[in-house]
Amino acid sequence: MGNYAELWKRLGVDLKRHDKLCEVLPEIYSSVYLNQEDRPEGMNYFNMVISEIHGLRIEELDKERAKGRKVVGTFCVFVPDEVILALDAISIGLCAGSEFWVQSGETVMPKNMCPLIKAFMGAATDATCPYYLSTDLIVGETTCDGKKKAWEIMKDKKDIYVMDLPQMKREKDILHWKEEILAFIDRMEKLTGNKLTVEKLKAGIKLCNEKRRALKRLNDLRKNKPSPISGLDCLLITQIAFYDDPKRFIENTNKLCDELEERVKSGKIKNNKKRILVTGTPMAVPNWKLHSLIESLDAEVVLEESCTGSRYFENEVSEEGDTIEELAYNIAKRYMKINCACFTPNEGRAEDIVRYSKEYKVDGVIDYCLSFCHTYAVEHRSLKKVLEENNIPILRIETDYSNEDAGQLTTRIEAFLEMI
Amino acid sequence: MGNYAELWKRLGVDLKRHDKLCEVLPEIYSSVYLNQEDRPEGMNYFNMVISEIHGLRIEELDKERAKGRKVVGTFCVFVPDEVILALDAISIGLCAGSEFWVQSGETVMPKNMCPLIKAFMGAATDATCPYYLSTDLIVGETTCDGKKKAWEIMKDKKDIYVMDLPQMKREKDILHWKEEILAFIDRMEKLTGNKLTVEKLKAGIKLCNEKRRALKRLNDLRKNKPSPISGLDCLLITQIAFYDDPKRFIENTNKLCDELEERVKSGKIKNNKKRILVTGTPMAVPNWKLHSLIESLDAEVVLEESCTGSRYFENEVSEEGDTIEELAYNIAKRYMKINCACFTPNEGRAEDIVRYSKEYKVDGVIDYCLSFCHTYAVEHRSLKKVLEENNIPILRIETDYSNEDAGQLTTRIEAFLEMI
Numbered sequence: 001m002g003n004y005a006e007l008w009k010r011l012g013v014d015l016k017r018h019d020k021l022c023e024v025l026p027e028i029y030s031s032v033y034l035n036q037e038d039r040p041e042g043m044n045y046f047n048m049v050i051s052e053i054h055g056l057r058i059e060e061l062d063k064e065r066a067k068g069r070k071v072v073g074t075f076c077v078f079v080p081d082e083v084i085l086a087l088d089a090i091s092i093g094l095c096a097g098s099e100f101w102v103q104s105g106e107t108v109m110p111k112n113m114c115p116l117i118k119a120f121m122g123a124a125t126d127a128t129c130p131y132y133l134s135t136d137l138i139v140g141e142t143t144c145d146g147k148k149k150a151w152e153i154m155k156d157k158k159d160i161y162v163m164d165l166p167q168m169k170r171e172k173d174i175l176h177w178k179e180e181i182l183a184f185i186d187r188m189e190k191l192t193g194n195k196l197t198v199e200k201l202k203a204g205i206k207l208c209n210e211k212r213r214a215l216k217r218l219n220d221l222r223k224n225k226p227s228p229i230s231g232l233d234c235l236l237i238t239q240i241a242f243y244d245d246p247k248r249f250i251e252n253t254n255k256l257c258d259e260l261e262e263r264v265k266s267g268k269i270k271n272n273k274k275r276i277l278v279t280g281t282p283m284a285v286p287n288w289k290l291h292s293l294i295e296s297l298d299a300e301v302v303l304e305e306s307c308t309g310s311r312y313f314e315n316e317v318s319e320e321g322d323t324i325e326e327l328a329y330n331i332a333k334r335y336m337k338i339n340c341a342c343f344t345p346n347e348g349r350a351e352d353i354v355r356y357s358k359e360y361k362v363d364g365v366i367d368y369c370l371s372f373c374h375t376y377a378v379e380h381r382s383l384k385k386v387l388e389e390n391n392i393p394i395l396r397i398e399t400d401y402s403n404e405d406a407g408q409l410t411t412r413i414e415a416f417l418e419m420i
Numbered sequence: 421m422g423n424y425a426e427l428w429k430r431l432g433v434d435l436k437r438h439d440k441l442c443e444v445l446p447e448i449y450s451s452v453y454l455n456q457e458d459r460p461e462g463m464n465y466f467n468m469v470i471s472e473i474h475g476l477r478i479e480e481l482d483k484e485r486a487k488g489r490k491v492v493g494t495f496c497v498f499v500p501d502e503v504i505l506a507l508d509a510i511s512i513g514l515c516a517g518s519e520f521w522v523q524s525g526e527t528v529m530p531k532n533m534c535p536l537i538k539a540f541m542g543a544a545t546d547a548t549c550p551y552y553l554s555t556d557l558i559v560g561e562t563t564c565d566g567k568k569k570a571w572e573i574m575k576d577k578k579d580i581y582v583m584d585l586p587q588m589k590r591e592k593d594i595l596h597w598k599e600e601i602l603a604f605i606d607r608m609e610k611l612t613g614n615k616l617t618v619e620k621l622k623a624g625i626k627l628c629n630e631k632r633r634a635l636k637r638l639n640d641l642r643k644n645k646p647s648p649i650s651g652l653d654c655l656l657i658t659q660i661a662f663y664d665d666p667k668r669f670i671e672n673t674n675k676l677c678d679e680l681e682e683r684v685k686s687g688k689i690k691n692n693k694k695r696i697l698v699t700g701t702p703m704a705v706p707n708w709k710l711h712s713l714i715e716s717l718d719a720e721v722v723l724e725e726s727c728t729g730s731r732y733f734e735n736e737v738s739e740e741g742d743t744i745e746e747l748a749y750n751i752a753k754r755y756m757k758i759n760c761a762c763f764t765p766n767e768g769r770a771e772d773i774v775r776y777s778k779e780y781k782v783d784g785v786i787d788y789c790l791s792f793c794h795t796y797a798v799e800h801r802s803l804k805k806v807l808e809e810n811n812i813p814i815l816r817i818e819t820d821y822s823n824e825d826a827g828q829l830t831t832r833i834e835a836f837l838e839m840i
Contacts, residue, residue, distance in 0.1 A: 110797040112532065144589035145565045148764045149798035155765075161763060164593065167562035168584045176596060344568045344582060345575075373794070376528040378569035 006060055011134060015126040021100050021128050022054065025286060032292045036230055039203075040263065042256030043233055049240050053285075054130050057243065061134045064090060070192050073135035075120060076143055077307045078165055078339060080331050082317060083185055085246065087192045088205030089185035092131050093242025094138075096120040096325045097287030099401035101128070108153050109146075114370040115400040116284060117146040124154055131243065137191050139184070141165050143342040144375060161187050169336055169343055178325075178332035185324065201327045205317045211246050214253040221260045222302045223360050226271045228263040229256075231278070231301025233292045239285040239306045252375050273298055274417050275361055279305040279353055279383075280368035281376050287401060289369055293410050299417050302360045306368070311338050314352075335377050343373035348385035349379070364393040364420040366413070369399045393420045424475050427482055430552060434547040441520050442474065445706060448790050452712045456650055460683065462676030463653055469660050472548050477663065481554045484510060490612050493555035496563055497727045497758060498585055500751050502737060503605055505666070506624030507612045512551050513662025514558075516540040517707030519821035521548070528573050529566075534790040535820040536704060537566040544574055551663065552578075557611050559604070561585050563762040564795060581607050586748050589756055589763055597744075598752035605744065617654060621747045625737045631666050633735035634673040639682045642722045643780050646691045648683040649676075651698070651721025652711045658728050659705040694717055694837050695781055699725040699773055699803075700788035707821060710788055713830050719837050722780045724731075725773050726788075731758050732773075761795035769799070770806035777812050784813040784840040786833070791820045813840045 008015060029050055049057070061071050070089040074081075084091040096119035104126040105118030123129035132138075140151040140162040151160050163180045165174035185196055194200075218237060221228055237256075241249055263269055276299050278290060283306065291301050303310060315337045320331040339348035353365060365387060369376045382398050387394045395416040400403055428435060449470055469477070481491050490509040494501075504511040521542030523537055531542050543549035552558075560571040560582040571580050584599045586593035605616055614620075638657060641648055657676075661669055683689055696719050698710060703726065711721050722732060736758045738750040759768035773785060785807060789796045800816050807814045815836040819825055 108801065110794070112792055113794060113797070144763060145762075145794035146759065146798070148587055149761070149795055152765050152802060153798070161590065162586045164586055166584055167568060167585075168582065172599065177593065341569070342565075344562060345572050372532055372794075374530070374533060374565035374792075374794070375569055377533070378566070379575070380573060381528065 004058065005403065007059060008130055011058070011062075011130050011256065012127055013130050013133060015210070017126055018054075018128045018130075021098070024098075024100060025053070028288075032288050033232060033236070036232065039233065040229060040256060040259050040268070042252070042259045043160060045252040045256075046233070046236055046240055048371075050236070051245060058130045060245065061090060061092070061131075065136070070136040071078075071134050072188075072191075073132060073138045075138075075147060076141050077312050078141050078143060078184055078270050078335055078340075079139045079163065079295060080181055080184070080335060082201065082204040082208050083181065083188055083196075084204075085207055086200040087185075087188045087194045087196055089188065089192050090099050093284075094120060094123075094129070094132055094135075094244075095282060095284035096123045096129065097239075097284030097401065099110065099403075102401060109150065110362070112372050113146050114281070114373045116282065116370055119284070119401065121150055121153065124157065132161070137161060139163065143340065144373070146372075162370065167344055172330050174329075174336045176334055178329045181328045181331055182325070185328070193397060196324060198322065198324060201324055205319050205327065205331070207246055207247045209316040210250050211241065212313040212316055214250045214257070216242060217257045218253055218260070219303060219310065219313065221264065225275070225361050226269050226273060227300055227302050228237070228260040228269055230295055231276070231304075232288060232295055234300070235288065235304060235308065236285075237285060238304070238312060239283070239401070241250070241312070242308075251300055271300075273300045274363045274420060275300060275302045276305045277356055277360060277362040277365045278307060278309075278368055279349075279365055280371040281327075281373050282307040283368075284308065289399070289401065289406070290397065290409075291402070293406060294366070294413055297410070297414055297417055299413075301354055302362060305349070305356060307338075307340070310352070310356065311340065334375055346379060347382075350383050353357070353383070354386065354390050354392065355391070357387075362392070362418060364395065366416070367394055367396045369398045370395065371398055390400065426479065427479060428474070428550055431478075431482075431550050432547055433550055433553060437546055438474075438548045441518070444518075444520060445473070446471070448706060448708075452645060452708050453652060453656065456652065458689070459653065460649060460679050462672070462679045465676075466653070466660055467654055469664060470656070477665075478550045480665065481512070481551075485554070485556070490556040492608075492611075493552060493558045495567060496561050497732050498561050498563060498755055498760075499559045499583065499838060500601055500604070500755060502621065502624040502628050502751055503608055503616075504600065504624075505627055506620040507605075507608045507614045507616055509608065509612050512555065512707050513602050513704075514543075514549070514552055514555075515603065515662075515702060515704035516543045516549065516702030519823075521546070522821060523561075529570065532792050534701070534793045536702065536790055537570055539704070539821065541570055541573065544577065557581060557607075559583065563760065564793070566792075585762065587762065587764055594749075594752050594756045597756055597783060598749045600827065601748045601751055602745070605748070616643040616744060618742065618744060618747065620743055622739055625739050625747065625751070627666055629736040629739070630670050631661065632733040632736055633659060634670045634677070636672055637677045638680070639723060639730065639733065641677060641684065644684050644687050645695070645781050646693060647695075647720055647722050648680040648689055650715055651696070651724075652708060652715055655703060655708065655711050655721070655724060655728065656705075658724065658732060660702070661732070662705075662728075690719075691721045691762060694783045694840060695720060695722045697721075697723045697725060697773065697776055697780060697785045698729075698781040698788055699769075699785055701790040701793050702727040703788075704728065709819070709821065709823070709826070710786070710829075713826060713834055714786070717830070717834055717837055719833075722782060723776055725769070725776060727758075727760070730776070731760065733836070761799045766799060770803050771804070773813065774806065774810050777807075777810070782812070784815065784836060786836070787814055787816045789816065789818045791818055
């Protein structure tokens with residue numbers, strides 16, 4: 001990584017603490033990622049993005065801000081990027097996936113809260129996340145109790161706007177979400193000083209759909225047996241999708257897909273690995289824990305049914321419509337198709353997993369739950385029932401970001417792989 | 421208690437298991453309640469209600485159901501009793517406060533979930549709650565992650581209707597809640613076969629307001645120093661308010677208040693106890709744990725800022741209006757004034773506590789949080805800040821229904837009392 005100390009300092013980064021973070025990441029990345037055999041050439045772009053995670057991209061954001069563009073930080077796939085992009089702002093997903101931040105997070109949040117929330121509150125508290133420090137506005141939502149209340153603490157330091165996500169999926173709830181999107185447009189117009197037009201919103205929708213299509217194309221390639229790419233690499237790409245420049249991301253993802261298609265045609269990749277679908281709570285960068293455990297065994301992850309997976313790229317927003325109101329309704333409709341456990345009921349999630357299990361020729365499902373995430377924890381019971389009715393083996397894993405349980409988890413996953 | 425075995429059996433109660441529950445309660449009640457010195461005569465009614473908790477009232481419900489009336493079970497102070505009463509149905513609060521049910525609850529819910537939710541799911545699962553078994557409809561809401569998802573498990577056995585509570589308090593959210601109330605009216609009309617009229621709804625509002633006034637009158641009497649009634653007794657009365665016949669409850673509460681007014685005038689009660697306001701998560705019957713610990717020391721609880729306290733009786737619904745729509749808006753407006761931690765932000769709660777602390781001449785506040793309740797746990801931080809700014813001492817207690825930590829809690833409360 002280049003020398004960005006000047007820039008970090010200007011952003012308010014605690015350089016000493018940040019140095020410690022910078023020491024940890026390359027080591028983990030190298031052992032988890034660079035040791036993989038036979039990786040596609042196209043992963044070099046993503047290697048570069050990660051190696052420059054707090055450098056190049058931060059510099060880009062800084063340059064764009066100097067030109068007057070605004071940076072918006074988000075924590076959830078429900079915040080509509082379409083609106084942010086249409087108003088010429090930059091969207092950055094801020095969910096944090098490192099144990100590094102958990103301790104600081106626990107100074108402002110209860111210990112018995114999910115590590116993702118503790119980590120992003122820690123990153124926000126201890127001034128070691130240059131992305132957070134580069135944002136002009138944070139957009140929160142009411143998806144879960146922990147996040148909903150975290151905004152109240154974060155708002156002492158940051159400008160925060162919260163969107164009220166309805167907790168059910170009736171037509172009236174879609175309309176409620178449309179109203180929230182229209183209110184968000186107002187807020188974003190004020191932030192950027194730009195005026196939204198139908199054309200601009202259509203362009204935002206188009207760009208987001210294109211990104212979804214690139215990710216869908218990548219994930220469709222995993223349906224091949226064996227998959228031409230590891231689960232670890234795919235997870236990484238999805239994680240990067242949340243903060244990379246969208247156009248460059250689409251281009252590089254499609255280039256990788258070209259290569260993967262060649263791989264499939266060539267028939268070069270041969271293995272008989274067990275095919276695992278991982279479902280559940282999101283895995284924010286650099287949370288590669290479960291994937292690296294699974295893929296260290298004779299298994300590959302062929303899909304993530306999660307917010308850092310299919311929930312992020314499935315379903316496009318319709319580009320049809322002549323008014324902002326109509327387009328906002330299209331956006332609302334698409335987002336309300338996301339089968340997050342924050343809804344009651346959320347039967348679509350189990351249906352998705354059953355369908356994916358066929359499409360991706362899945363041998364078993366691992367239901368991954370971050371500790372203390374109530375919604376996914378409760379939902380396991382009904383999910384298990386549906387999967388068992390469909391003869392799909394399922395293993396539940398509840399864990400946090402620490403490595404203490406790695407041995408125990410490996411044993412459990414090994415036993416599961418032997419059984420299926 | 422009389423012999424109700426026949427009735428219980430008909431309701432589907434697991435008699436053997438239920439016997440065990442019936443053995444525990446009188447003993448606890450006797451040691452916690454009947455040992456109090458100098459109790460008001462008027463408490464005899466409430467002693468009787470508790471001693472007949474699974475008897476007389478269940479028999480009443482049975483008789484009313486035989487006449488065609490419907491019984492609606494609720495778990496939250498957000499479900500508008502006005503509507504239920506207006507349609508000639510009976511409302512029963514079902515939140516469960518006994519450790520007895522936690523183990524069964526853990527067979528269907530995660531262990532790291534609040535004991536209140538585990539207990540009511542346990543009571544629902546193991547067929548030992550004749551109230552639950554007497555309901556024709558359960559009304560849930562989306563107040564917290566745990567409850568929101570519990571309905572999905574409960575619905576396998578029971579007819580459940582869920583109301584979507586918005587998570588913020590803007591005017592549009594009040595309107596959203598009004599729409600939910602109108603939808604609930606539809607559902608209740610279908611359940612009861614009755615048609616709602618403006619007059620009936622006004623009568624429902626009137627009755628609920630009258631109950632609120634009786635509870636307010638009782639609680640206002642606690643502003644006297646010393647209070648003419650113990651915190652334990654007041655908590656009990658509020659708990660009983662959730663399931664007793666409203667008219668009889670109002671009558672007996674007012675009768676007790678007459679007696680308490682006499683007590684105050686007589687100046688007979690003399691003590692110099694520390695005056696504690698308890699705030700936080702609800703205490704469902706028979707959860708008397710914290711109050712009994714506090715009042716076993718030289719202190720008295722003078723108010724509960726909770727759903728089994730001021731949030732239940734504060735603010736009346738306006739009876740002004742000529743249409744159901746107008747009255748539904750009045751109801752929505754009153755309920756959206758409840759300062760529950762499920763909202764973001766929820767600044768009104770701290771403001772209430774500061775105001776109550778003056779009105780009730782409070783020496784210290786205990787912030788009571790059931791284990792794993794995220795919303796109240798996170799809110800402690802901002803509450804503490806506000807109270808400290810106002811020089812009000814605060815102690816945080818996180819606990820469940822078990823008695824394992826009773827000794828430790830007593831020590832902490834003792835130290836707090838010495839300090840204030």
